Amino acid sequence: MNLRFLTIILFLTFQSYALTFKSDGTVVDNDGNLIDQTNQDQSSQNSKGSYNLNFKTNFSIDESYLNNLGDLNNDNIDDFLLSLMVDPSAYGAQFYDIDYETAEQLPRVPSYLVYSSDDGKYSFELLPEETWSKRMWAVEGFKIDDRRFILLGRNGEVGKPEENPGEKIAVIEVNFNKTIPNFVNTFFEEKKTVTAALDTFKSDDGNTYLVISNYNIFSTKPFNVYDSVIYKFDPNDGFSYSNLLPYAKDKNAHNGVRIFDFDNNGQLDFLAAAEIWKTIDFEAKPLSQFPGSYAVLNWLDKNKNLIIRLEPRFEFDHAGFDLNVLDINDQKYFIETSSQFLGHLSKDVFKNSALSIYKMNQVENYGTLNISQTFDLGLIRATQSKTFFYDFDKDGKDEIFINNYLKNRNYFDLIDNTWKEVPLEYSLISNSRNQMITSVLLENKDENCAVLASTYLYQKNKTVKLHISDCL
Ligand SMILES: [Ca+2]
Ligand SMILES: [Ca+2]
Ligand SMILES: [Ca+2]
DSSP: OOHHHHHHHHHHHHTTSSOEEOTTSOEEOTTOOEEEOSSOOOOOOOOTTOEEEEEEEEEEEEEEEEEEEEOSSSSSBOEEEEEEEOOGGGGTOOGGGOOHHHHHHSOOBOEEEEEEOTTSSEEEEEOOGGGOBSSOOEEEEEEETTEEEEEEEOOOOOSOGGGOOOBOOEEEEEEEETTEEEEEEEEEOSSOBOOOEEEEEEOTTSOEEEEEEOSSOBOSSOSSTTOBEEEEEETTTEEEEOOOOOOOOTTEEEEEEEEEOTTOSSSOEEEEEEEEOBOSSSSOOBOOSSOSOEEEETTTOGGGOEEEEEOOTTGGGEEEEEEEEEEETTEEEEEEEEEEEOOTTSSSSEEEEEEEEEEOOOOOTTEEEOOSEEEEOOOSOOTTOOEEEEOTTOSSSOEEEESEESSOOEEEEEETTEEEEEEOOOOOOOOTTOOOEEEEEEEETTTTEEEEEEEESEEEEEEEEEEEOOOO
């Protein structure tokens, strides 16, 4: 099937859903709110030091996503990955209506390593074509000794759940000639999966493990595209199955996973942002006994597991997307983004969006922490919304920042024991039409500042424009 034909089919498929494609290239939802546009506003609102990068492709891009990779080329400035996606659900249409064959026919589209270069600006390099993906937002950079790698969680959701073909996760090894990248090796897992989230950790014996959430609980290998797996990764031999099967909550989709020792007891802990399972019919009956995100202390030692449940902001409609722990003056806070999940066949699959904050206190095993404070993020949905922690006001304690936003980008600051929203002063990509922005915060440790790279989450364009702010 050629692309134009496919586009027409997809277009027709979407007509019956909540969004309308207008002749001027704009897309509006049922309430007439403008969601997207074909012709981007070229006007520039650059302030001193900020600039744009343009990524031209041969594909019509539906979505884009930015992931911080840490400092890969050792100049104390964070590098990042721009991943482009094709996906009907970018426009609110149901990916569930795309069958296996159509999903297989969707093109794989480029990703770019965006790296800090000698001239003090960001440059970019196209990833090897074999690693391009239809749809990828789960990405991480990691190091083994002096070698640098990029882990690509290829293929999020495309197609009906039972027909999603998946893609193989990949690891690219990258060398640098001064700051300029050279992709020297690529490793693939043999089996295709549907990767929602990932993280890496090192064991005490120095081995590197890759934790790949394909939504469901952990399995020894991906028997099914949805089975999550923990791999051991060898820098010379690539992937092998670790056979680690630590606890994860059954009948929940794991949209976000993080593994680190957040209580500083020397044992790795697990943070899971979880989405309730519902029946795939118009009733959308809950299948999860306990909806909500959760943490597991001492994750790799089942005898010492301590499970902390987090009160789900949206109760039996709860879909957590990111969960992290922030430590302020020895008080730890769980920070979660979430949406209300109405059901696969609902007119709006997701609606509403929240940032919820929980004070981590001593809890009994299987105890539930109540929400301490919650904010409405003002997004149509919080899918792929992640949090960053950074000391924006340079007072010695970190604030919370969300990567996705519509009108106001704010950070959340703890002032007199209460979290408050504070406007953020970075220059942004021009957004005269209130498109959904996605961004990534990038630290420059030499200059003790950070830049904000921003672009449109929903693109519908062949040229993707990225705005880099000045370093504040
Ligand atoms: Ca760098
Ligand atoms: Ca721990
Ligand atoms: Ca601060």
